[in-house]
Amino acid sequence: MIAARLALIAGLGLGLAACAGSGGSAPARAPAAAAPPRSTIMVVPQVMAPQGLGGVIGSPPAALLRRFGAPRLDVAEGDARKLQFAGRACVLDIYLYPLAAAAEPTATHVEARLRQGGAPVDPAACIREVEGR
Template identity: 55%
Template sequence: MPRSLPLLLAAAVTATACAPRAVDAPAPAGQPVRVQSYSVAGLESVIGRTARVVEGQFGRPELDLREGAARKLQFAGPACVLDVYFYPPRGGGEPIATHVDARLPDGGDFDRASCVAALGHKAR
């Protein structure tokens, strides 16, 4: 095996890693862009509520992260993990929950409304 072969292979791998990747083309002009929307059915007790209200519903969060005016509270139970994201309203004021994510404790998908219901039962 020539001594330069490992160097050539390393160079080829590096060049491949740096090569530009294909990117989805934008939708043609005049065609509507599909935006994925999420149902808030079953999330009424969380979306639009303050952190104080959500903590009253689920108890003390496992995680409380702040970045600027944004805040994320994470609640966990045996059935699921719930992340609630809070942002200040446009006109100012106390941040409110605007988005919710849910997953199984192992990271798999879990229905958000079912997680809210499961964690709400835990707090009672």
């Protein structure tokens, strides 16, 4: 009789061990900690010389949208932003970055290229083309 009870206890122990193995549900985890705060370090971007860029450099997004219309692309990454406009023959990329902590991003860099082939073109000429579309 003692042997039967020991066998029953051993069987129950093996059954419980099987339930606690990899076939059961995952153990409860503590809730994830909140994301660490963003860095407070401000890196001021190098601003492109505005000569010949028709007042684009230094412009806030709202002014650029009024001037060129709806962008082909509007991409935000962190506190930076890229607006892309297209004319018949060229594509105009305007990069906006804040110049001070918590400031609104402004246009700091412009690139222009051909729609076909992507060769660089004069940004001022592309600005005029995009304005005229």
